[in-house]
Amino acid sequence: MSDIMIAVDLSSFSENLIRTGLELAHKMNASVTLFSVVEIGIGLGLPEAGPVFTDDIPARIREVEERLEAYKQSYPDNNNIKILVTTGNPKNETLEQAHDGNTTMLVVGTHGRTGLDHMLLGSNAEYIIRHSRIPVLVVPYNQQEH
Template sequence: MSEIMIAVDLSPFSEGVISAGVELAKKMNAGVTIFTVVELGMGLGLPEAGPIFTEDIPTKIREAEEILQSYRSNFTDVNIQVLVTTGDPKNETLDQANNGETSILVVGTHGRTGLNHMLVGSTAEYIIRHACIPVLVVPYKKDKH
């Protein structure tokens, strides 16, 4: 059986990315891993959550797991695993996706351009360029550009 990994950043757009990935999994009769990374370094963690101090890491991991479990509970007809790691989101996502069990990686993109793109960077773009498996990109913005 194929495995689909859905990597999310726990932003408000994550639910749409997860829904798209689960729909694909249903069509492929595939299992799903919903994945996120609690970012270390630069004092960042969950989006808009503020700095993470060393003693906060287990709490942030538990919070992320609870959020992913709540998404998981919306899809009882699909075999879904939840996985939270720590580190750099780009590298951790690629490491997990290239584990040999994942056949398709699903990610979302904010669609930032210009200065925002240069300042914030694009995790999705980096993942697309470096992934060894197919990547499905789900746009957060559904309106036309």
């Protein structure tokens, strides 16, 4: 059985992305992994302001797992949904997890940023498309006509 990995950032669009991925999985008779990454960054504080404290990573992971579990519970007819949460850089972790398992297709969303926003923030979806060794379905966050 093939496995579809749906990579979500838990934004307001995640529900639509998950629904699209689950519809595809149903048509392909595939199992699903709901995947998210808790991004760990480096806090840059001024020395005179005191140390920068990182939040409680295990608590953040549990919070993300609970949110993914709530999405999973929205689809009680689908028993083939697994949940996976990792830490690190979202684009690198997404590719690593997709390539290391039985994933045959990756479903990601894109914000569709352009111009300066795109240059400053980059595009995880674009990076994933360029470096993925498996097919990637990209679901646009903004599905309204331009």
